[in-house]
Amino acid sequence: MAIQPTHSSRRILLPVKQWFILLSLAAAFFLNIIPLGDAIGVPDWVALALAFWSVREPQRLGMDTAFVAGLLMDVAGGSVMGQHPLAYILLAFAAGGLSRRILWFPLAQQALHILPLLLATQGVMVVTRLIGGADFPGWGYFLGSLTGTLLWFPLTFVLLLPQYQPIDKDENRPI
Amino acid sequence: MPVAGHQPPPFFKRGPAPLARLAFFVILSLALLVLDLKYRYLELARQAVVVAIYPLQRAAYAPVDLYEQLGGYFTSLAVLQRENVHLKRKELESANWLMRQQHLELENQRLRELLDMKVRQPVSGTLAEILYATRDPFSRRIIVDKGSQDGIAPGQAVVDEVGVLGQVTRVFPLQSEVTLVTDKNQAVPVKIVRNGLRTVLFGASGGQLELRFLAANADVQTGDLLVTSGLDGVYLPGLPVAKVARVDRDAAYSFARILCEPVGGVEKHGQVLILGGRDSAPLPRLEETEPRDKPSKGRRIRKKE
Numbered sequence: 001m002a003i004q005p006t007h008s009s010r011r012i013l014l015p016v017k018q019w020f021i022l023l024s025l026a027a028a029f030f031l032n033i034i035p036l037g038d039a040i041g042v043p044d045w046v047a048l049a050l051a052f053w054s055v056r057e058p059q060r061l062g063m064d065t066a067f068v069a070g071l072l073m074d075v076a077g078g079s080v081m082g083q084h085p086l087a088y089i090l091l092a093f094a095a096g097g098l099s100r101r102i103l104w105f106p107l108a109q110q111a112l113h114i115l116p117l118l119l120a121t122q123g124v125m126v127v128t129r130l131i132g133g134a135d136f137p138g139w140g141y142f143l144g145s146l147t148g149t150l151l152w153f154p155l156t157f158v159l160l161l162p163q164y165q166p167i168d169k170d171e172n173r174p175i
Numbered sequence: 176m177p178v179a180g181h182q183p184p185p186f187f188k189r190g191p192a193p194l195a196r197l198a199f200f201v202i203l204s205l206a207l208l209v210l211d212l213k214y215r216y217l218e219l220a221r222q223a224v225v226v227a228i229y230p231l232q233r234a235a236y237a238p239v240d241l242y243e244q245l246g247g248y249f250t251s252l253a254v255l256q257r258e259n260v261h262l263k264r265k266e267l268e269s270a271n272w273l274m275r276q277q278h279l280e281l282e283n284q285r286l287r288e289l290l291d292m293k294v295r296q297p298v299s300g301t302l303a304e305i306l307y308a309t310r311d312p313f314s315r316r317i318i319v320d321k322g323s324q325d326g327i328a329p330g331q332a333v334v335d336e337v338g339v340l341g342q343v344t345r346v347f348p349l350q351s352e353v354t355l356v357t358d359k360n361q362a363v364p365v366k367i368v369r370n371g372l373r374t375v376l377f378g379a380s381g382g383q384l385e386l387r388f389l390a391a392n393a394d395v396q397t398g399d400l401l402v403t404s405g406l407d408g409v410y411l412p413g414l415p416v417a418k419v420a421r422v423d424r425d426a427a428y429s430f431a432r433i434l435c436e437p438v439g440g441v442e443k444h445g446q447v448l449i450l451g452g453r454d455s456a457p458l459p460r461l462e463e464t465e466p467r468d469k470p471s472k473g474r475r476i477r478k479k480e
Contacts, residue, residue: 033228033235035307063193063200070204075224076232078309078316078345078352081217082207089200093193126313132212134313135359135380141312 013163016057020162025049025069033076040140043148046073047121050088051114052155054095055102066092080132087124091117111152118145218345225347236306299451301325303333306350315358315378317341319447322349330409332450338415338438339363339403340447351449355441356416357382365416366404370394373404376416379434382441384417386433391424395433411450415439 028045036042046069053061070085077084094117095102102113122142130136190196210216303321321327323346331343333353341361345352354361357378366373372394379385389395399419405412417435424431 030231030235033232033310035236035239035310037308063196067200067203071207072224072228075221076228077311078318079311079313080208081211081221082204082209085207086201086204089197089204093197096193128208129313132208133360135378137312138380 013160014165014167016060016163018060021053021057021061024053024159025065029069029072029076032073041143041147043144043151044118044121047088047091047118048148048151048155049159050092051095051117052152052159054092055099055110055114056160058096058099061092062096063089063092080129083125083128086128087121090124091121094120107153107156110156111149114152115145115149118148121145221345222347225350229347229349239307300448301327301451303327303351303447303449305445305447309352314360315355315382315441316344317353317355318350319353319449320350321449322347322351324348327351327449332403332410332414333447334414334450335439335445335447337440338417339410340439340441342409343449353447356437356439357384357441363410363416364404364407365401367395368400368402369396373406376401376435382437383420384435384437386419386435387430389431389433391426391429391431393431395419395422395431397422400438401435 025046028049031045050061050066050069054066066088067085070083070088071081073079073084073088074081095114098113098117102110105113119142122145126136126141191199207217301321303319303325306318306320309316309318317340319333327343327346329343329346333340333343339356341353341355341358343351344354355378356363356376359378359380361378363376364373365376374386374389377385377387386395386401397419400415401417401419403410403412403414403416415438417437419433420436421434422431423433
């Protein structure tokens with residue numbers, strides 16, 4: 001019987017540590033609040049990390065975390081309260097719901113699934129602010145989602161690294 | 176005692192259904208949005224969170240700071256020398272004006288006393304440094320490094336060496352948020368220097384400003400300088416704000432479309448001056464009880480929209 005080629009090579013990973021999820025979210029928040037001025041195409045790291053963990057561990061990362069992360073982003077970024085939480089909880093909901101489907105695909109197609117999610121997150125924010133009477137920031141704003149999608153590959157590698165560790169350390173093989 | 180099979184084992188418990196949780200959080204965020212946009216009730220909560228994440232924000236500023244310092248270090252000596260010469264010449268030029276200004280201000284004060292007019296408020300200011308522009312791409316705001324600890328209050332005008340930058344809109348303990356004049360929701364009452372025409376300047380997209388609701392035949396020309404009129408009670412009169420860059424008079428519309436360029440370095444980094452709050456002029460009294468009434472304590476703060 002032929003085994004699914006995409007599924008056969010997957011290793012059984014160690015269970016994820018809750019503190020590592022929180023640490024990665026904190027790191028993403030830190031990256032987000034670095035003031036880069038008007039640089040175009042800067043990804044929303046928090047949205048990316050939330051999408052990643054919602055896809056990987058939908059049981060461990062829920063909309064409550066997304067809500068709190070969104071609130072912090074609102075305050076740090078000086079935007080309207082509720083703008084980021086609204087977008088992030090919809091992202092967490094959609095990514096969590098699509099989790100079982102997305103994980104079946106190889107990385108490139110996973111990234112293709114993530115792109116519309118990130119774009120929709122930004123779309124929700126744009127619509128919220130336009131209703132609130134703000135100015136349209138220009139189409140370059142959506143470039144951040146494209147960079148975010150490209151970052152899916154290195155992100156998967158980095159964030160899954162702790163789970164690749166062997167259970168019992170072998171002195172002769174350090175990795 | 177529960178019988179096996181009647182209740183699911185605890186490891187299948189997942190809390191409320193995802194859709195229910197989604198509905199709960201969406202309603203919560205919508206409530207927050209309305210509270211903040213419409214009623215601005217959440218400033219206190221914002222203050223608390225800002226204080227909590229302040230160290231992290233300063234830490235996040237460190238890489239940018241380092242980059243700027245490195246850039247400054249490698250600025251060539253020639254550039255610095257040229258700049259130094261330029262600044263010295265400029266200082267000499269302005270010294271002449273400054274000396275006469277002092278003299279004129281004294282003279283003005285004496286004349287005003289003679290005429291029994293209200294004494295003009297002296298200008299005071301706090302020097303602050305722009306830390307960074309906020310991440311929010313929907314508005315044009317900057318964060319400066321002086322806050323309520325330094326006596327900054329919402330509503331104060333912010334200027335740089337050439338013109339008005341904006342207005343303090345939020346004050347945190349150690350920093351404050353300045354809304355630039357190019358923000359869409361920011362309006363500055365101005366007048367045209369050439370003919371004294373009073374109007375209101377609004378922010379427009381792309382870092383520009385716009386004079387709205389001026390008749391198509393209004394006397395505005397390209398290159399006109401706009402200064403604050405001081406009618407709002409917030410900005411001191413006579414501060415340069417913008418220069419008219421383009422005037423479109425279309426017969427199809429009853430209003431002219433007038434685009435202006437800000438005079439101050441609105442989108443740049445550097446030092447700014449936060450002008451002291453201006454006491455609003457007292458309202459004229461109906462009955463003549465006192466010959467000269469004291470200026471009221473409350474400061475008028477321009478509300479958005």
